Amino acid sequence: MKIGIDKIGFAMPKYYLDIEDLAIGRNANPNKFKKGLMQLEMSVSPVSQDIVTLGSAAAYEILDSSDREKIDMIIMCTETGIDHSKAASVFIHNLLKIQPFTRSVEIKEACYGATAGLNFAKNHIEKNPDSYVLVIASDIAKYGINSQGESTQGAGSCAMLLKKNPKLLILNDDNVFHTRDIMDFWRPNYSKYPCVNGHFSAKQYLDCLTVIWNEYLKRNSKTLEDFEAVCFHLPYPKLGLKGLQSLFPESFTKEMKDKFLKNFESSIVYNQKIGNIYTGSLYLSLLSLLENSNNLKSGDSIAMYSYGSGAVGEIFSVTLAENFKKSLRIDRKTEFSKRHRLSVNEYEKIFFEEITVNEEGNFDLNNSDDSIFSLEKIENHKRIYKSNIKK
Template sequence: MIIGIDKIGFATSNYVLKLKDLAQARQTDPDKLSKGLLLKELSIAPVTEDIITLGASAAESILSQEDKDQIDMVIVATESAIDQSKAASVFIHGLLGIQPFARSFEIKEACYGATAALDYARLHLEKRPDSKVLVIASDIAKYGIGTPGEPTQGAGSIAMLVTANPRILTFNDDNVAQTRDVMDFWRPNYSSTPFVNGLYSTQQYLDCLKTSWTEYQKRSGLSLKDFAAVNFHLPYPKLALKGLKQIMDKSLEPAKREELTQNFNQSIIYSQKVGNIYTGSLYLGLLSLLENSPQLKAGDRIALFSYGSGAVSEIFSMNLVENFRQELKTNRLEELDQRESLSVADYERIFFEEIQLDETGSASLAGYDQQNFALTGVNQHQRQYSKVKKEA
């Protein structure tokens, strides 16, 4: 049975912070960010935008009413959970009006979670080929003002509709996963921002890539020459570039090296303008590759390296199907350029605003007129979400 990704959607916030402005405010050389991280801009989410609203927006952009009637599973992967009990997928299921007899749950393992969700979706479809599974990766990456991770923040969501006979990509049964009990990045329940051992995390990312790739080649019998592109988890693009250079075999023909490098450059375009979106970063890179690389063609095999601190990594591959471009957008960069640019002072105020609850555990929020979905308030500790009606 052929199973894979039938549709891919993306959503981010309406605000953007230019990293050249952040560099100036932090008295940092702009090249340290633009060249040292390969980043240009960060999406900044206001208090009325969270993983629920972003996830619903990403999914709404691709789903038809027929899809909503056929989806029988909704999985949200996130490390920015808004509730320790109720899954984000339940909120999104309701906002989208998906048929009621669907299983909804949330997956967590740092930035790896969406890959686990895709694995689960594929297993489900093998038993129920007439169904559809909605997988959403939704996160807001916050590190704090003046922290080393500040230039790699971001906000966004990727939605993927997994079906039989997909119209974009098909899964191959070649997954190789690895688990290590390490503390390179973690966020205890009592902390709103993560703790990061930056150098150690970089080393873990690269070593997991190296060892997983070696095992993948041994089990699959494939090598880099068999791939048109390699997609990486993108905490920041420069780290992924180091990863690509690490696995480049010196015996690889120059033409193949050039192809892989060109496609890598296409895969980081969106992340350079959005920043880190944790669970969605790998798949934002995949979407960027598909929508910006002119040389891809049906049948091409794409490798993906998924990494989540703590740590779990996985390498797997997918193949492009005929007419895959018909399911993609051609104006996404123009849409990103329409975001409202923030001053550093406004970024600090908007991104780190906290909801102030009254004695009943309630609060009203405003300023979300331009959002597709919004957190409109809290009523007795219950978060209130609405689809925002825009004027025609």
């Protein structure tokens, strides 16, 4: 039985900050961000948008009424959860009006979580062949003003519908995973912002890639030439480029390298405009590759490198389904042009606004957010969401 991703949706806030404006505002050379990170813009989320609203919007893009009747599991993957107890997927289940006999959970392991979610979904479908599983990777990366990671911030969500005989891509049974106990990036429960050891984290990312890749090739009797492209988790695009270059064997010709480099450029188009979205970063890169590359065909294999600080890494592959292009959007770039560009002062005011409830646990956002889903208020410590879906 072939199991994989039938549809992928994506959602982002309507605001963004040009990375050059940030550099100038921080008295830095713009090339430090534009060339050093290969980042161009970053998505900025207002307080009325969170992992629930973004995740719901990403899923709403791809689900029809038949899907909502067949989905029996929702897996939210995030490291910016909104509640220590209640899964964000429960809120999404209600907002999307998915049938009630559904299992809804939330999982976490830094940026790796969505890859675990895909594996859980695949295992579920193997035992329940008629099941549809919705996996959502939704995050808001926030590091603080003038912090080490500020230039890599971002916000967004990828939603993936998994089922048997998928129209987009097949998940292959070749996963190799790896765990090592390190402190390269973490956020204690008492801290608003993560603790980051940037240089150490980048080194661990690349070292994990080498260790897992070598084991992957050995276990599966494969070489890099078995793939048309490699997709990476992208804290920032330059790190993915370093990762790709580290995989090139000495025997590779310039023509071979150019093929992978060209597809890598296609895979970072969206990430360069969004920034890091943690659990969704790898899958936004995959979506970017599929919608922007002009040299992929049905049957092609793509290698996937997932990394979550702390650290857990995994390499697996996917195979493009027949007529996969019919399941993709060709107009997504227009969505980026509709966003509102912020000044640095506007960005600081919007992005770092906080919810502060009163003694009764209430907070009214008084927002005019016309997004399809938004957070309306906190009432008695309960999050109340608003839907702008026209009935």
